[in-house]
Amino acid sequence: MKRLYLSIFLLALLTAGSIFSAAYIGRENDRLQELCADIREEVLRGEDTSEEVEALCDEWERHCKIMAFIENAANISAVTAEVARLPALSQTNSPDLIQQVDAVSAQCALLAERQYPHIRSVL
Amino acid sequence: MIIVMIRALVLYCAVIAAVRLMGKRQIGELQPAELVVTILLSNIATLPVEDISIPMTMGLVPIFTLVSIDVIVSCLSLRFRGVRRAVSGSAKLIISNGEVDRRAMRELRFTTDDLMAALRSQQVFDIKDVQFAVAETTGTISVCPKKSAQPPTAADLGLSPEESDPPVMVISDGKVSAAALRYLGLDEKWLTKIVKAQGCQVSDVFIMTAADASDYTVIKRGDMK
Numbered sequence: 001m002k003r004l005y006l007s008i009f010l011l012a013l014l015t016a017g018s019i020f021s022a023a024y025i026g027r028e029n030d031r032l033q034e035l036c037a038d039i040r041e042e043v044l045r046g047e048d049t050s051e052e053v054e055a056l057c058d059e060w061e062r063h064c065k066i067m068a069f070i071e072n073a074a075n076i077s078a079v080t081a082e083v084a085r086l087p088a089l090s091q092t093n094s095p096d097l098i099q100q101v102d103a104v105s106a107q108c109a110l111l112a113e114r115q116y117p118h119i120r121s122v123l
Numbered sequence: 124m125i126i127v128m129i130r131a132l133v134l135y136c137a138v139i140a141a142v143r144l145m146g147k148r149q150i151g152e153l154q155p156a157e158l159v160v161t162i163l164l165s166n167i168a169t170l171p172v173e174d175i176s177i178p179m180t181m182g183l184v185p186i187f188t189l190v191s192i193d194v195i196v197s198c199l200s201l202r203f204r205g206v207r208r209a210v211s212g213s214a215k216l217i218i219s220n221g222e223v224d225r226r227a228m229r230e231l232r233f234t235t236d237d238l239m240a241a242l243r244s245q246q247v248f249d250i251k252d253v254q255f256a257v258a259e260t261t262g263t264i265s266v267c268p269k270k271s272a273q274p275p276t277a278a279d280l281g282l283s284p285e286e287s288d289p290p291v292m293v294i295s296d297g298k299v300s301a302a303a304l305r306y307l308g309l310d311e312k313w314l315t316k317i318v319k320a321q322g323c324q325v326s327d328v329f330i331m332t333a334a335d336a337s338d339y340t341v342i343k344r345g346d347m348k
Contacts, residue, residue: 003144007194010187018184073176 021070022115028063029112035059036105039090043098053090056104057083071111079107126175134168137183141190154211154260160193211260218256221269231258242266287334294318294331297344307333317341 035056042049060083064076082104089097113120141164145157153161164186171182200207217227217238228238239250241264247253252272257265277284291303293314304310313336318325321341333339 003194004198006144007191011191011195014184014188014191069178069180071178072181073178 022117024066025070025112025115028059028066029108032056032059032063032108033105036101036108039086039101040098043101049090049097050087053086057086060104060108067111070115075111079104079111082107127172130175130179131172133179134172134182137186138164138168141186144190145193156193156196156210160189163189214260215258216255217258217264218250218253218266221251221254223250227258233258238264247272290332290334290338290340292330293333293339294325294328294341296330297326297328299325303333307335309333309336 035052039049039052039056042052060079064080067076082100085100086097086104088094089100145160167182167185167189171177171179196206196210200210215227215231217224217231217233223238228234238256242248242250242253242256245264245266247266247268249272252268253266254269255267259265291300291306293300293303293307293309299311299314304314314325314331317339318328318331318341321328321343323343323345327344328341329344330342331339
């Protein structure tokens, strides 16, 4: 009986952890997508994007440390490399900034999507 | 490299904990569900050790999920016969009243050679000596020989030998087992007296077994070759 209770407790703990991690990643992804949208808008308006880019970099730096516990390091490194190019592009007002932000946004969305149980991610 | 070592250590502890959680039955007889969990565990545990880009949680979460589910299913099997049948299957008679059930053998994909090998492993060399044979859910064959082929028992010979428990280990490599003494209803005073009578001390005894106060065996270190 002790084993049964321990197993039920473990299963409940793992289920709670999985739901919490999916919710956390979803919330963080929303925040990253918002920042990406803000940068896009500022580029289109011709305003300075350095503040928003810095916020995005900080957000990702914080987020990727926690993501490392649940996501393959190679996938996280790929996004980190894309994010690292943003400050330089922002400082030079490069026209490639929107493309780069789109790439970061798409990769973050993909990472978040992988945590949700739907037919594509399960199969 | 140190990361691989730490990961291996953590996963070793996790797998030990998982196997302990599954219980002793896991180590001996494997039911189909337990065999599946054991195979999966060994594969899942090696992945995060080999590839450090995979997070440890990707190894630990499936290990404990599988083991927890296995324990819960085992408990449900104990309570519900339907679950037990679905998970472990049911035992099948392959020889009944001395007759081989060919249909059951076909269902189990059991050849005549398999049957004979299984009988021989149970010390039965002639199929006509078998009254019943059952294919168990663990894959083993249990054989009940005909009365005429069974060795005579004490009851057959009209004898009534005294029932007794097997001896237990009281001293192992110079160390006294207090639990064994308690089980036998004896104490250290008795033990010291017996050991002294053998001309040695407790630390000089390699093995001492006892069934009761008068039935014991002492093997001293000096007696060993």
